[in-house]
Amino acid sequence: MLTTNPYDVSSDDGDTLREECGVFGVSGSSSAAALVALGLHALQHRGQEAAGITSFDGTHFHTHRAMGHVAGNFDRDDVIRALPGTVAAGHVRYSTSGDTALRNVQPLYAELQSGGFAVAHNGNISNALKLRRELVRRGSIFQSTSDTETIIHLVATSSYRTLIDRFIDALKQIEGAYSLVVMTPEGMIACRDPLGIRPLVMGRLDDAVIFASETVALDVCGATFERIVEPGELVIVQNGEVRSVKPFAPVPARPCIFEWVYFSRPDSIVDSHSVYSVRKEIGAQLAAESPVDADLVIPVPDSGVPAAIGYAQASGIPFELGIIRSHYVGRTFIQPGDKVRHLGVKLKHNANRALIEGKRVILVDDSIVRGTTSLKIVQMMRDAGAAEVHLRIASPPTRHSCFYGVDTPERTKLLAHKLDLGGMTDFIHADTLAFVSIDGLYKALGEAKRADVRPNYCDACFTGDYPTTLTDHDDSAQVDQFALLAERVI
Numbered sequence: 001m002l003t004t005n006p007y008d009v010s011s012d013d014g015d016t017l018r019e020e021c022g023v024f025g026v027s028g029s030s031s032a033a034a035l036v037a038l039g040l041h042a043l044q045h046r047g048q049e050a051a052g053i054t055s056f057d058g059t060h061f062h063t064h065r066a067m068g069h070v071a072g073n074f075d076r077d078d079v080i081r082a083l084p085g086t087v088a089a090g091h092v093r094y095s096t097s098g099d100t101a102l103r104n105v106q107p108l109y110a111e112l113q114s115g116g117f118a119v120a121h122n123g124n125i126s127n128a129l130k131l132r133r134e135l136v137r138r139g140s141i142f143q144s145t146s147d148t149e150t151i152i153h154l155v156a157t158s159s160y161r162t163l164i165d166r167f168i169d170a171l172k173q174i175e176g177a178y179s180l181v182v183m184t185p186e187g188m189i190a191c192r193d194p195l196g197i198r199p200l201v202m203g204r205l206d207d208a209v210i211f212a213s214e215t216v217a218l219d220v221c222g223a224t225f226e227r228i229v230e231p232g233e234l235v236i237v238q239n240g241e242v243r244s245v246k247p248f249a250p251v252p253a254r255p256c257i258f259e260w261v262y263f264s265r266p267d268s269i270v271d272s273h274s275v276y277s278v279r280k281e282i283g284a285q286l287a288a289e290s291p292v293d294a295d296l297v298i299p300v301p302d303s304g305v306p307a308a309i310g311y312a313q314a315s316g317i318p319f320e321l322g323i324i325r326s327h328y329v330g331r332t333f334i335q336p337g338d339k340v341r342h343l344g345v346k347l348k349h350n351a352n353r354a355l356i357e358g359k360r361v362i363l364v365d366d367s368i369v370r371g372t373t374s375l376k377i378v379q380m381m382r383d384a385g386a387a388e389v390h391l392r393i394a395s396p397p398t399r400h401s402c403f404y405g406v407d408t409p410e411r412t413k414l415l416a417h418k419l420d421l422g423g424m425t426d427f428i429h430a431d432t433l434a435f436v437s438i439d440g441l442y443k444a445l446g447e448a449k450r451a452d453v454r455p456n457y458c459d460a461c462f463t464g465d466y467p468t469t470l471t472d473h474d475d476s477a478q479v480d481q482f483a484l485l486a487e488r489v490i
């Protein structure tokens with residue numbers, strides 16, 4: 001089984017690009033857990049494997065964690081009532097390290113010398129295996145196979161005196177991507193890795209301070225956006241007071257560019273750019289770079305829609321809903337195994353036959369990962385009588401795996417790694433295929449082009465230019481060793 005998730009020795013679903021995770025925290029509300037449940041609903045697209053909420057009532061921590069969606073697990077009064085207190089944090093998960101099992105569902109919790117410690121994490125620690133090996137040698141007893149648990153053991157074993165110093169000490173040892181919401185008896189801490197790879201924002205609802213992966217979660221619970229948590233910043237909320245600590249030497253940020261391409265909801269504003277507007281602008285860039293004479297622009301729902309609107313407006317070709325999506329089928333990425341995944345794409349999309357017959361169509365989707373969706377959709381258009389099928393993709397070819405919080409297929413499963421443009425066009429049976437250029441993507445974010453040296457975003461899945469060292473992934477012997485370790489404890 002090939003996957004970028006080195007702990008995941010149990011799953012046969014290693015070749016899917018999945019979402020990431022969502023975090024949400026509330027400090028200072030008598031309805032803290034209920035607000036977290038609402039916020040997690042709005043972040044459900046970021047993780048559909050499992051969800052959890054931890055609350056603190058001033059004396060005790062309370063946790064409910066479960067496999068599956070937020071709805072179904074957190075829509076009952078008794079569940080919310082069992083999470084009392086004015087402080088609460090929650091998480092929706094797609095695993096990147098560690099199997100899909102209850103023990104890895106977040107927030108993770110431990111009793112430390114300083115009292116309870118709960119952590120919700122979006123991202124992936126790219127030296128977690130190495131750190132884990134050292135910690136286990138020194139006597140740490142891990143309860144999960146998640147990379148996130150490494151943070152807890154580093155805090156527990158730190159030689160610094162105060163909890164904040166111990167936490168900072170832990171962060172300085174980890175590498176990779178992390179947006180965290182942490183709960184301790186002393187207060188809530190929200191922080192972002194020095195490069196700000198994963199998003200994190202801060203909002204207010206009356207006297208409560210709120211942290212969320214995306215602004216849409218603030219909207220949904222009626223909170224107002226205050227500011228982003230800066231890359232490398234810790235925001236500490238203690239007895240209603242908010243203070244900021246910046247323990248890292250400042251480095252220019254590299255937020256994940258895929259947030260604007262696919263991950264974030266279009267109604268979110270990520271690092272001051274509207275996701276919807278950026279997607280439309282990518283579509284416009286694509287129309288300028290790769291025009292084609294055709295009758296209709298058709299989005300591949302859902303995530304291809306804003307880029308298709310942008311393409312249609314820029315080209316003057318009418319936008320039409322030529323593919324109708326069933327809203328009762330989950331995202332393609334989460335279908336287990338190839339057979340079911342292929343079936344999933346058919347169940348999810350259907351051609352709007354009456355519209356397509358005899359037409360030259362331009363399909364617009366946000367990305368090609370394995371090529372499963374594109375292959376099916378192009379065939380669907382042909383079966384519905386399309387005269388020509390042109391595919392336009394609102395991101396550059398995905399040629400590399402992500403090690404920062406997205407469970408990408410192993411590199412060899414990526415269509416653009418295996419085939420060049422001609423090969424891909426033949427594979428999906430399109431008349432023409434084009435991807436937006438990397439400079440076009442940067443233009444959509446308001447830049448003149450991608451800077452050759454130190455660009456302003458992480459774009460490693462397109463360029464292979466990873467902004468951090470990848471300790472675990474550069475050392476395959478170590479990965480094997482930890483896969484064995486995980487196997488023993490499953």
Ligand SMILES: O=P(O)(O)OC[C@H]1O[C@H](OP(=O)(O)OP(=O)(O)O)[C@H](O)[C@@H]1O
Nearest residue numbers: 302303331332333368369370371372373
């Ligand atoms: O090349 P593939 O391996 O098929 O993966 C790429 C497809 O997967 C995603 O859609 P998905 O159906 O997961 O979600 P969406 O409904 O949000 O578009 C993405 O938007 C592409 O359409």
Ligand SMILES: NC(=O)CC[C@H](N)C(=O)O
Nearest residue numbers: 020021095096097122123
């Ligand atoms: N996708 C994520 O951000 C996952 C967080 C963490 N690495 C986990 O696997 O639980």
Ligand code: SF4
Nearest residue numbers: 256402404458460461
């Ligand atoms: S590798 Fe791709 S998906 Fe991963 S953080 Fe970088 S840009 Fe985002």
Ligand SMILES: [Mg+2]
Nearest residue numbers: 301302303304
């Ligand atoms: Mg899609």
